[in-house]
Amino acid sequence: MELIDSITVSDIVNDFVPVSVNGAAIDEAEILQEMQYHSAETVEAAHQKAASALVVKELMLQRAKELELTAQVLTGENQEEALIRTLLVEEVKQPAPDEEACERYFLANQEKFTTPTLIAASHILLGADPQDQEAREFAAQQAESIIATLVKDPDSFADLAKQYSDCPSKEVNGELGQLEKGQTVAEFERQVFKMQEGLALHAVESRYGYHIVRLDKRVEGEPLPYNMVADRIATYLKDQVYRRSISQYVSLLAGQASIEGIDIQGADSLLMQ
Template sequence: MDCSVTNALPKPKTISVNGAVIAREVIAREVQNHPAEKPVLAWHAAARALVVRELLLQESRRLGIEAEPLRDPEGRSETPEEAAMRVLIEREVVTPAPDEAACLRFYQQNRERFRCGDLYEAAHILIAAPRSDMTARTRARATADRILSAARDDPGLFAELARSQSDCKTSAENGGRLGQLTRGQTVREFEAALQRMRPGEFAIAETRYGFHVVRLDHHAPGQVLPFELARERIADYLATGVQHRALAQYVSVLACRAEITGITLAASASPLVQ
């Protein structure tokens, strides 16, 4: 078969692997597992996945592999075919575990990936206005500016202003305090405002909800996990990457030995068993 990469796949008529036909209705059922922007792309992805499955099944039968299906903690069991493919891959696709040097090198090159999120303590006063109503947004901004000026002149007024002016009723009852915040707990615009502030500062953050008069009380920068705590996670990540590449290469070898009709299985994008 042609193992070269292709971007234009012909619509399959009859797809087969060494004479074993993959029925169109089987491909149609598989499509749900391969979401894509266009139905034709989902169809081709499903067809390629089934071609890979057939390659692995035929190879497991050629090698006479039989395996006891495993059962997961929820009681679901592999099919005999799934068990045979699993054992085939375990036997034929052997990948070395990443050593200490490889893990340390990855850690040193990607230290920011192992940083715990920053911790903020903040309070706010929300002047709500829908984004689609420019008149309301203009009024809300003017109100927020007045509150900001008052809070800067007398920081002790902030809690009372929150109780009387804020449209965020939950935090208003607590003087505007939001408690401790980490990444992802607030909308993107509010989080960006916190990142620009220093403890003790006041600022205005514009979000989809309106305008927030923000007070930042504390900021604890996130710490980078020491290598000893990150090593196991790094090893798992590196091992998974190596295994995926090795499995893709193994599938490519099987594909090049086989007679596949109706579809091109690109070597660089061989779909793996899901």
Template sequence: MIRVDGVEIPEAAIGAELQHHPAASREAAWQAAAQALVVRQLLLAEVGRQGHGAGEEAVDALLAGQVPLPEADEATCRRWFAANRARLRSPEAWQARHILLAADPADAAARAAAEAEAGAIIAALCVEPDRFAALAARSACTSREEGGDLGLIEPGTTVPEFEAALRALRPGELHATPVASRYGYHVVQLLEHEPPRDLPFEAVQARIARWLREASFRTAVRQYIQVLAGRARIEGIALAAAEGPLVQ
């Protein structure tokens, strides 16, 4: 049985909390859920002791009053910027257009027909490349309204097969063969490729300051919870006190 200064944390409450703590095993999830409820009880008890009222808003008010939130100055932000340039790059992006010939992966005949039609379109475009927008009218994708133009595509935002095809092309180049995906077969043309690039400090200063502020706040909250845990009598579960490792 888990208690915090004599207040029991019911099994049912821990069971309900489990959904918020995915883990490799149920035991690990249960431990995380139980610790979270112990921390909540510590905070609610301190709210009551200090007369802040009750509920989650009162907990927020308690933390706002007890946990400092320092602002990172420009020099601190610049040091973080210099040490983390790789994390502050604009993402790679492609501008592409396509024509989708839809076919269910489970329908072999439809897949064969879609592949043949896509191949015929590619052959036609090799002779008359300016017809892409007109031929895109038969696409099963809503991008047909834009002549097949998909706009900017970033890594991870499309299916792997389509992204691999884009990586194999140079700007202006048409993929020589139909590109298969779970949606059917695509006729793919890369219009532009924008490689990742380093961003200037001025473009990311506000983002860095926000990251540093949030990191400082999380650390300070963990330390404050450690102090509360050190003052309390906690039974049935191990929770780090002020001299132990940080509580998550």
């Protein structure tokens, strides 16, 4: 993070109140190192996030020591991470949501559980660098002219694609094939997936230039039955309950501890990073 990289320990170490947990100091250099993992608009905000994360970590490690826990270190984690994982298994329950809760969530969020909308589209790309304003203005004007031609002669799309398009799809009459959301750049997707079948009367602008688009087919997404998404819903709700349980657990530890120099915030999100 450029904001943090440009600041040395000597520049900042004396600017913040010392942080400690039950008398155990959180080293300021460690906080500064942790700041690189917490994006923020200001140094102060990044410091707050980093210090909070380290306080949560220290609370967990102190509790693990109090319980005399031991942990097997798994691949990709260190001893401290293994202890925290073991502590959470021991002290934070992860109840599975019941069927009624899953069904309620399904009924309240049915728009999330559909097959993807599919489209078949063809385009003529008039390429223009996003930094070349003159080229983009020319491409926009050229697009209007080609659209006017297509309105009069819709069957000329393939020939015009071969003549003008800067996309390799011109070799197949401009056809992009079947598309679903997530397969094209966002600015193109936002506009094309709103279209109904037929020729768009205005060019679609993207980072690549201007697209003359014809929507050849549109198949709306269909609702999925509950039994096809029940496991996904159960996993999601279980994760949400677990996150809340962690937040409550950390709040309990913090309430029983003597923490100086900071008020920890967003403990659950910090821990899950």
